[in-house]
Amino acid sequence: xxxxxxxxxxxxxxxxxxxxxxxxxxxxxxxxxxxxxxxxxxxxxxxxxxxxxxxxxxxxxxxxxxxxxxxxxxxxxxxxxxxxxxxxxxxxxxxxxxxxxxxxxxxxxxxxxxxxxxxxxxxxxxxxxxxxxxxxxxxxxxxxxxxxxxxxxxxxxxxxxxxxxxxxxxxxxxxxxxxxxxxxxxxxxxxxxxxxxxxxxxxxxxxxxxxxxxxxxxxxxxxxxxxxxxxxxxxxxxxxxxxxxxxxxxxxxxxxxxxxxxxxxxxxxxxxxxxxxxxxxxxxxxxxxxxxxxxxxxxxxxxxxxxxxxxxxxxxxxxxxxxxxxxxxxxxxxxxxxxxxxxxxxxxxxxxxxxxxxxxxxxxxxxxxxxxxxxxxxxxxxxxxxxxxxxxxxxxxxxxxxxxxxxxxxxxxxxxxxxxxxxxxxxxxxxxxxxxxxxxxxxxxxxxxxxxxxxxxxxxxxxxxxxxxxxxxxxxxxxxxxxxxxxxxxxxxxxxxxxxxxxxxxxxxxxxxxxxxxxxxxxxxxxxxxxxxxxxxxxxxxxxxxxxxxxxxxxxxxxxxxxxxxxxxxxxxxxxxxxxxxxxxxxxxxxxxxxxxxxxxxxxxxxxxxxxxxxxxxxxxxxxxxxxxxxxxxxxxxxxxxxxxxxxxxxxxxxxxxxxxxxxxxxxxxxxxxxxxxxxxxxxxxxxxxxxxxxxxxxxxxxxxxxxxxxxxxxxxxxxxxxxxxxxxxxxxxxxxxxxxxxxxxx
Amino acid sequence: xxxxxxxxxxxxxxxxxxxxxxxxxxxxxxxxxxxxxxxxxxxxxxxxxxxxxxxxxxxxxxxxxxxxxxxxxxxxxxxxxxxxxx
Numbered sequence: 001x002x003x004x005x006x007x008x009x010x011x012x013x014x015x016x017x018x019x020x021x022x023x024x025x026x027x028x029x030x031x032x033x034x035x036x037x038x039x040x041x042x043x044x045x046x047x048x049x050x051x052x053x054x055x056x057x058x059x060x061x062x063x064x065x066x067x068x069x070x071x072x073x074x075x076x077x078x079x080x081x082x083x084x085x086x087x088x089x090x091x092x093x094x095x096x097x098x099x100x101x102x103x104x105x106x107x108x109x110x111x112x113x114x115x116x117x118x119x120x121x122x123x124x125x126x127x128x129x130x131x132x133x134x135x136x137x138x139x140x141x142x143x144x145x146x147x148x149x150x151x152x153x154x155x156x157x158x159x160x161x162x163x164x165x166x167x168x169x170x171x172x173x174x175x176x177x178x179x180x181x182x183x184x185x186x187x188x189x190x191x192x193x194x195x196x197x198x199x200x201x202x203x204x205x206x207x208x209x210x211x212x213x214x215x216x217x218x219x220x221x222x223x224x225x226x227x228x229x230x231x232x233x234x235x236x237x238x239x240x241x242x243x244x245x246x247x248x249x250x251x252x253x254x255x256x257x258x259x260x261x262x263x264x265x266x267x268x269x270x271x272x273x274x275x276x277x278x279x280x281x282x283x284x285x286x287x288x289x290x291x292x293x294x295x296x297x298x299x300x301x302x303x304x305x306x307x308x309x310x311x312x313x314x315x316x317x318x319x320x321x322x323x324x325x326x327x328x329x330x331x332x333x334x335x336x337x338x339x340x341x342x343x344x345x346x347x348x349x350x351x352x353x354x355x356x357x358x359x360x361x362x363x364x365x366x367x368x369x370x371x372x373x374x375x376x377x378x379x380x381x382x383x384x385x386x387x388x389x390x391x392x393x394x395x396x397x398x399x400x401x402x403x404x405x406x407x408x409x410x411x412x413x414x415x416x417x418x419x420x421x422x423x424x425x426x427x428x429x430x431x432x433x434x435x436x437x438x439x440x441x442x443x444x445x446x447x448x449x450x451x452x453x454x455x456x457x458x459x460x461x462x463x464x465x466x467x468x469x470x471x472x473x474x475x476x477x478x479x480x481x482x483x484x485x486x487x488x489x490x491x492x493x494x495x496x497x498x499x500x501x502x503x504x505x506x507x508x509x510x511x512x513x514x515x516x517x518x519x520x521x522x523x524x525x526x527x528x529x530x531x532x533x534x535x536x537x538x539x540x541x542x543x544x545x546x547x548x549x550x551x552x553x554x555x556x557x558x559x560x561x562x563x564x565x566x567x568x569x570x571x572x573x574x575x576x577x578x579x580x581x582x583x584x585x586x587x588x589x590x591x592x593x594x595x596x597x598x599x600x601x602x603x604x605x606x607x608x609x610x611x612x613x614x615x616x617x618x619x620x621x622x623x624x625x626x627x628x629x630x631x632x633x634x635x636x637x638x639x640x641x642x643x644x645x646x647x648x649x650x651x652x653x654x655x656x657x658x659x660x661x662x663x664x665x666x667x668x669x670x671x672x673x674x675x676x677x678x679x680x681x682x683x684x685x686x687x688x689x690x691x692x693x694x695x696x697x698x699x700x701x702x703x704x705x706x707x708x709x710x711x712x713x714x715x716x717x718x719x720x721x722x723x724x725x726x727x728x729x730x731x732x733x734x735x736x737x738x739x740x741x742x743x744x745x746x747x
Numbered sequence: 748x749x750x751x752x753x754x755x756x757x758x759x760x761x762x763x764x765x766x767x768x769x770x771x772x773x774x775x776x777x778x779x780x781x782x783x784x785x786x787x788x789x790x791x792x793x794x795x796x797x798x799x800x801x802x803x804x805x806x807x808x809x810x811x812x813x814x815x816x817x818x819x820x821x822x823x824x825x826x827x828x829x830x831x832x833x
Binding site: 242277278281282311317412524527528529 | 781783805815816820821
């Protein structure tokens, strides 16, 4: 792992020399790590992509849902370094999980991640004033810093002239002008990254004396932190003072006896210097105004005419929402339609591959495991990839171009009614196609509680997998009558979609008032300038989303598929099945293909009824009887955990119909004519069909949703809560529908 | 671009009372200290010139322009930012 060049480097770098002379020290064999950081929209990711090419890795920080992006880069000297792309951040005083991570890494509080050896701070040269805020905070903590003035080409065209020498002098760190998207100045940046940058020693903030005294006294009671300057240590003390006790990383480093004292110190400061909490912002902007005056010459602020023109249309009172709805229509339709051919292709490839394997392996439990368990499970996982790819293609373009913030701006009012923000709208809309990409799209929501709420309500949106179920039940039981300009089946379908939305509103409203209450008090959001998205970064985002899904959620989906296969195949059929099998073989030999097929269907039905899933269906019957469901539906409820549409094929198999796709009409007929042997009455009625559809709207019956929720929340707590909540609601609602319907004499 | 608020007492106005297109100078940021600090970190420091650019189609939030940055801020938050009254 440690190449000769790295060792040479390690021996010349002062940090490594002083750290430990022992060659076994892990610090020494660790690669030199450079963190890229800055405000959101500064162009960090573009720079990261340019520096690392495709040599990057995406993961999560332990215990949180913040994405960790790392890559490697070769510097002009041939030295290979690790590049860490930190999430966008506005301040070292965190307001979101992303910002907590940035602060923890920089102050050395993040477990498992050593403080980076060098920081490349990226600023948008056209927006220097605001971006300097975090830059000054970062420079002060005393790490080696390079300031990259990004989008220098845009600044030039806006007549913003930045005096680099003056800026360097004012900030006390090397400054390099670049354009990450055009690739200019990157050579200079790389050469600078190769040099030995000294830790910065600049100090900008002047704390009021009372505040300074308190900060010093806190600092003296904290363990030594050698990588921080004095200002950095005071910064940490300030972070402790400002913290309201919810910050885990800070709580970990506070000695217990200091904890109570902090409260007293805070109260004392409130009396002595009431503005101590905001003093820092006022002071830093004063410094920034000085820096700007000395190093930036811009003729009278030139307005961004293009931006104004675009915004006048896109956020117009009428055109804005109309265009948004149209655009959403295109996105939604694309997830539905563009992905469909790819999904069908994957489907037929997988089943084709399954048939080939079937031909190669001898008949028996092993073949069944490989074909019906593993290959079908892998197929189930990868059929989601086209939808994820299409959705993220659009989402990334919207995000990178700056439109996403406008969409949130337009939708915020509506979503605020249930306690969410505009950012939740698109993930929820995507969930009408499929909750998997929808839940993955919640990453753009910066408030943790809003994001969890959105993840919890996304599966209530009627996804495309529910359609076959609705189609079967509506086709079989809802009379095709005209009602005004609509038909009864159409109205039923619309009602199912609305029921899901209603449930989502109810759950979001409840969650935001109970377990996910509070958290964020501020919904301020930046509306960035419009930028042309780069295809390279769009494609690389799409690719990394798909791979992440396959790697993390795919494994769970595969495991559950195999489990479900096992439940539906074992124990193998008893004496009755064996008799049927001999009959079928005889019929086949006699050339009675029709009869043989009929027997095959019977065997499949008998095997399923006899399997663990079949027995569980019977076992479940008392629980679901009050909803009007019999044990056959019980089996379908279990098997449809693989994917909701499996319900249709299970109902076909259990009624001895074999492959449902070939005979949808006969399945409808069978369901209508099925008679309960105990009562002599029809097994299924329109009321039962409605009750069952209501159940499918609300119940959590999709292992892939559960797997992706586990992956995105980084814990089993939320997905388990999701299963309990959704299935509880489903049972309750179906109970009300069925029992209420019976009372009204509809059953 | 920015001018200091004169010390003379003036009538305060909340930022959400500004009509789209109107500008004024921030005098103070009220409310929860954490919220106030965040708004100030984003540039809404007393003495700064701020413009209400537009309201969202449904009337909330509002778009602000401050220190060359555009921010979207809910009216409930804009109520806490006091500006000079002309």
